[in-house]
Amino acid sequence: AQSVAQPEDQVNVAEGNPLTVKCTYSVSGNPYLFWYVQYPNRGLQFLLKYITGDNLVKGSYGFEAEFNKSQTSFHLKKPSALVSDSALYFCAVRDYKLSFGAGTTVTVRA
Amino acid sequence: DAGVIQSPRHEVTEMGQEVTLRCKPISGHNSLFWYRQTMMRGLELLIYFNNNVPIDDSGMPEDRFSAKMPNASFSTLKIQPSEPRDSAVYFCASRTGVLLQETQYFGPGTRLLVL
Numbered sequence: 001a002q003s004v005a006q007p008e009d010q011v012n013v014a015e016g017n018p019l020t021v022k023c024t025y026s027v028s029g030n031p032y033l034f035w036y037v038q039y040p041n042r043g044l045q046f047l048l049k050y051i052t053g054d055n056l057v058k059g060s061y062g063f064e065a066e067f068n069k070s071q072t073s074f075h076l077k078k079p080s081a082l083v084s085d086s087a088l089y090f091c092a093v094r095d096y097k098l099s100f101g102a103g104t105t106v107t108v109r110a
Numbered sequence: 111d112a113g114v115i116q117s118p119r120h121e122v123t124e125m126g127q128e129v130t131l132r133c134k135p136i137s138g139h140n141s142l143f144w145y146r147q148t149m150m151r152g153l154e155l156l157i158y159f160n161n162n163v164p165i166d167d168s169g170m171p172e173d174r175f176s177a178k179m180p181n182a183s184f185s186t187l188k189i190q191p192s193e194p195r196d197s198a199v200y201f202c203a204s205r206t207g208v209l210l211q212e213t214q215y216f217g218p219g220t221r222l223l224v225l
Contacts, residue, residue: 034214045216
């Protein structure tokens with residue numbers, strides 16, 4: 001079965017510092033990987049996805065993710081975090097449905 | 111496009127009552143998903159429709175839960191009778207089809223509280 005794991009429940013960073021949210025995956029075959037963000041009392045918003053091609057994927061709001069096949073990872077990154085990036089982030093892997101990780105709460109302090 | 115539309119946004123009901131949640135997918139999307147989100151269990155897929163047909167309902171907790179999709183632009187999730195442990199946020203999501211690279215889009219959710 002396809003699955004993803006988010007090893008960190010929480011990530012805390014200072015505004016302006018780099019932000020990394022970790023995700024590892026387990027799939028048979030080619031992985032189709034997604035990142036979503038959930039702001040308080042809101043639905044999940046799509047950030048970016050990896051299908052094939054470049055290992056560095058660029059997405060919304062200045063986020064990017066690096067696909068690493070040898071480490072089976074798909075970490076989400078932002079070079080300079082903003083307070084408004086504080087939210088719950090989900091990694092997901094796709095077969096016929098999306099299977100989500102447990103989520104990582106990101107807090108960016110001013 | 112208005113995105114995925116869900117109603118109501120909030121629902122408070124008493125144990126034993128029937129609850130009906132509604133979803134309008136994005137126009138042109140023929141796959142629809144119902145999810146439930148709780149602190150304890152995270153995001154769980156309840157049921158998946160493709161072209162209005164239920165494909166996978168293995169996530170539906172028990173017979174108290176039922177879902178229908180009578181046409182391409184409307185789906186309901188019904189809980190009868192409701193119980194306090196059903197309190198959660200219920201999300202509807204849609205996407206265009208079955209290709210693996212297609213993006214799934216979520217509605218704002220219905221926050222259900224069963225007293």
